[in-house]
Amino acid sequence: MKIVDVRVHPVAVSRQYATLTSGGQEGRQNPDAAPVDLSYFYILEVETDSGIVGIGEISDIDPGMRLVDGSPMDLTNVTGKLRSQLVGRSPTDLERMSLEVDQGGLVNCAIDTACYDILGKAYGASATALAGGHLRKSVWVSWVAYIREPEAMVPEIEEKLAQGFDAFKFKVGRDIDMDEARIKLFREIGGYDLNLKLDANAAWDVDEAISYMRRLEKYNLTGIETPIDKNDVAGMAQVRQAIDTPILEHVSTQDYALDLVRHEAVDVFNVSTVGCGGIYRAKKVIAIAEAAGLHALLGSTVELGVGTAAQLALAASSWRIDWPSDLIGPLMYTDDVLNEPWEWDNGYLRVPEGPGLGVSLDPQKLQSLHHALPTAR
Ligand SMILES: [Mg+2]
Known part of the structure; x- marks a missing residue:
């Protein structure tokens, strides 16, 4: 089984209230740290030649964030990077990808998540089962x-x-x-x-x-x-x-x-x-x-x-x-x-128990929550 395409959907979702932390860095609080009221995400669909599509999520993206090579997190760049790094690979190659693919924790996580979802759907097992089994419900x-x-x-x-x-x-x-x-x-x-x-x-x-x-x-x-x-x-x-x-x-x-x-x-x-x-x-x-x-x-x-x-x-x-x-x-x-x-x-x-992640995307929600990542300040 090989990955043949990656699609990325930008969405934004409000928080229940504007959340504030110390914004601390290097042992000092940041008095200018702003509260967060809207969070940005890239939702991934990773398609394989078997027809199985796995989903992943680049979570809570700060618009000022960059990929590890310093390039921007904009949709075109992220989609291009994911396609060039993933198309042709097998979703079973988790160890190899952990050695060869490094786009930072958030993006690596989205890739890994989509692979577990694909493998679970292919084997009729939950991602939890593949990761070691259901120790807790x-x-x-x-x-x-x-x-x-x-x-x-x-x-x-x-x-x-x-x-x-x-x-x-x-x-x-x-x-x-x-x-x-x-x-x-x-x-x-x-x-x-x-x-x-x-x-x-x-x-x-x-x-x-x-x-x-x-x-x-x-x-x-x-x-x-x-x-x-x-x-x-x-x-x-x-x-x-x-x-x-x-x-x-x-x-x-x-x-x-x-x-x-x-x-x-x-x-x-x-x-x-x-x-x-x-x-x-x-x-x-x-x-x-x-x-x-x-x-x-x-x-x-x-x-x-x-x-x-x-x-x-x-x-x-x-x-x-x-x-x-x-x-x-x-x-x-x-x-x-x-x-x-x-x-x-x-x-x-x-914990969901269905095959893969045990959850699925609602296309109408992808549309209604569609929101481009704002340009970094
Ligand atoms: Mg913490």
């Missing part, structure tokens, strides 16, 4: 609450508690007083037993991370993600030594995973299809967490339906994903491109 999700005034957050928290969520992640790192006020209010509403982790998105330096976390630890926090610049692995180890809260970090490559393990810098790997470049590559990173005796969860760039289906296949087939994952896309976006509705049960997202 649904995946534990932590609701991600972005930075806004404490009172503005209350209806969001009350709604998610009513839906049965028992795990949450708070974006923090713009203002420590406001962060503490939000966490305190959350504990007053939901009590101290709920699973609550923080994500500072690299807004702090080592000293700030230690003093802020010592200040916040009385709220029984489950973890702190990216407290400082992720490239400062020694600094992260220093923070870990100084505080009691487990440290989580995004891990996209095996090299970085080994670096974290060698420095004893983290407790939990945050792994994702979009970060690593698909299910196949992500499995190799999760295996390092497993070998090192660390925990793991699925992070997210906030995927739409196709991307979420790929993440679920990874989570459902990987026993080491034992912490709540950030798969909030199906509830954060106001619309989707799929025919199938998502099923939630008390904060757990049901």
Whole structure:
């Protein structure tokens, strides 16, 4: 079986509210970081000579983003690159593609997702089955609450508690007083037993991370993600030594995973299809967490339906994903491109069981959500 064509559909979908993070970089918050209210996606259809078409998703594209060769993410360029790299290949060649195709995590992930979808449809198996089998029928999700005034957050928290969520992640790192006020209010509403982790998105330096976390630890926090610049692995180890809260970090490559393990810098790997470049590559990173005796969860760039289906296949087939994952896309976006509705049960997202990803594109949605990626500023 060979790939014969790739089609790319640009779409845009609004978020439930304009989401804000610390926008942190290299241990400093970015006061100019803008809230995100509309997200852009490229939905892929990868056609094979057997007639089977697999789907993939380049998730939540920042218009300023570039491909690894520095060329723009515009539709013509991306479609051309995908065709030149994929046409003539077999979708079974996942290891070869992991060596020869590198267009960055988001694009690699879309390719990998489409290949798993094709292979599943060809063999009459789910992507989860191909990735290791259905260890779980649904995946534990932590609701991600972005930075806004404490009172503005209350209806969001009350709604998610009513839906049965028992795990949450708070974006923090713009203002420590406001962060503490939000966490305190959350504990007053939901009590101290709920699973609550923080994500500072690299807004702090080592000293700030230690003093802020010592200040916040009385709220029984489950973890702190990216407290400082992720490239400062020694600094992260220093923070870990100084505080009691487990440290989580995004891990996209095996090299970085080994670096974290060698420095004893983290407790939990945050792994994702979009970060690593698909299910196949992500499995190799999760295996390092497993070998090192660390925990793991699925992070997210906030995927739409196709991307979420790929993440679920990874989570459902990987026993080491034992912490709540950030798969909030199906509830954060106001619309989707799929025919199938998502099923939630008390904060757990049901894993599709049909062949391939177990989800399919609604052509009318592709049309109604059609939206070109804006030109970068
Ligand atoms: Mg994060």
